Amino acid sequence: MSKKIIIAKARISKVYQIGLPSDVREELKIESGDNITFIKEDGMIYVEKNTIECFVCDGVGEVYKKKCPICEDGLILKQDYNDAHRLLGKIIANSDDINITISNKKIRLHSEEYVRSILSLIEDKINKLLQENNQSAKKILGKAKISKVNQIGLPSDLREELNIKTGDDINFIKKDGMIYVEKNTVLCFLCNGEGEIEKRPCPVCDDGLLLKDSVNNGRMILKNIINYSNDIHITIINKKVKLKSAVYTRETLKKIEKRLNDNLI
Ligand SMILES: [Zn+2]
Ligand SMILES: [Zn+2]
Structure with a gap:
C-alpha cells in the first residue's frame, strides 16, 4: 500500500494558470516544453509526463474486450513507445495471458486469449525496434581539452x-x-x-x-x-x-x- 504524501501546493490564478512547483517537476522529471496529461482513475486525478495513446488499443485500454497487454489505461509513456525492452517489460508486467519466446533477437508471443492480429502488431513493433537497436550510429557527444595537470571537463551531452x-x-x-x-x-x-x-x-x-x-x-x-x-x-x-x-x-x-x-x- 503506497502512502499518500503532499509534495507541493500551487494557487490557481485568475486565468486558471498554475506554476508547477519544483518538487513536482523533479518528481515527474519534466522541463518546459514537455507535455503532461491529467488522468482520472478510481476517483483520483493524477498527472503523468509525456504520455501518448497506446498503439495497440488506441487509447481505449482494452482490445477485443480484454485488458490491453501493453498499457494499463490506454496511455503509454513516450519514452516507452520506442524502446523494445520497455515494451517487453510492459507485457510481462501487465499480462499473465501472454507467453513470450525470444530467439535470435526475435520475439514471438503466444496466447490463447488474444487474437493473432494483436499479437502480430506487438511482435512487429518490438522486432523492428530490436533491429534498429542493433544498428547504432556514431554521434559526437562533445569535445574536451586536456589541461596541464591532465584533467578534462566532461562535456554536458556526455554527462x-x-x-x-x-x-x-x-x-x-x-x-x-x-x-x-x-x-x-x-x-x-x-x-x-x-x-x-x-x-x-x-x-x-x-x-x-x-x-x-x-x-x-x-x-x-x-x-x-x-x-x-x-x-x-x-x-x-x-x-x-x-x-x-x-x-x-x-x-x-x-x-x-x-x-x-x-x-x-
Ligand atoms: Zn493499450
Ligand atoms: Zn559476464
Missing part, C-alpha cells in the same frame, strides 16, 4: 548520455581497438569479469563488466541476453523466465534464471 553526476565513477574500457567510457561498471556476476564462460562469450555482459544499475535489474539483464547471445532461447510464462540453450550448461542457465526471476518485476 547526460551516461546519466552521471558529481561523485559517480566512470571507467575507460578498451574493446576492439576503441576506448569506451562507461559509468559505474562492476564485474559481471556470471563470468566474474572474464567476459566468457565455458569458453564461450558471456551471455550477460559482453566484456566482463556490467553497469551497477543493471546487476539487480531483471529487465536490463534480459536485454543483455537478447543483445549478446543468439544461443539462448528465452521463454517467459507467468512472469517466470526459463532459458534453454544447446551451448551453455544448465548450471550456467540456472544462475541467470535465478537472477532474472528474483528481479524481473
Whole structure:
C-alpha cells in the first residue's frame, strides 16, 4: 500500500494558470516544453509526463474486450513507445495471458486469449525496434581539452548520455581497438569479469563488466541476453523466465534464471 504524501501546493490564478512547483517537476522529471496529461482513475486525478495513446488499443485500454497487454489505461509513456525492452517489460508486467519466446533477437508471443492480429502488431513493433537497436550510429557527444595537470571537463551531452553526476565513477574500457567510457561498471556476476564462460562469450555482459544499475535489474539483464547471445532461447510464462540453450550448461542457465526471476518485476 503506497502512502499518500503532499509534495507541493500551487494557487490557481485568475486565468486558471498554475506554476508547477519544483518538487513536482523533479518528481515527474519534466522541463518546459514537455507535455503532461491529467488522468482520472478510481476517483483520483493524477498527472503523468509525456504520455501518448497506446498503439495497440488506441487509447481505449482494452482490445477485443480484454485488458490491453501493453498499457494499463490506454496511455503509454513516450519514452516507452520506442524502446523494445520497455515494451517487453510492459507485457510481462501487465499480462499473465501472454507467453513470450525470444530467439535470435526475435520475439514471438503466444496466447490463447488474444487474437493473432494483436499479437502480430506487438511482435512487429518490438522486432523492428530490436533491429534498429542493433544498428547504432556514431554521434559526437562533445569535445574536451586536456589541461596541464591532465584533467578534462566532461562535456554536458556526455554527462547526460551516461546519466552521471558529481561523485559517480566512470571507467575507460578498451574493446576492439576503441576506448569506451562507461559509468559505474562492476564485474559481471556470471563470468566474474572474464567476459566468457565455458569458453564461450558471456551471455550477460559482453566484456566482463556490467553497469551497477543493471546487476539487480531483471529487465536490463534480459536485454543483455537478447543483445549478446543468439544461443539462448528465452521463454517467459507467468512472469517466470526459463532459458534453454544447446551451448551453455544448465548450471550456467540456472544462475541467470535465478537472477532474472528474483528481479524481473
Ligand atoms: Zn493499450
Ligand atoms: Zn559476464
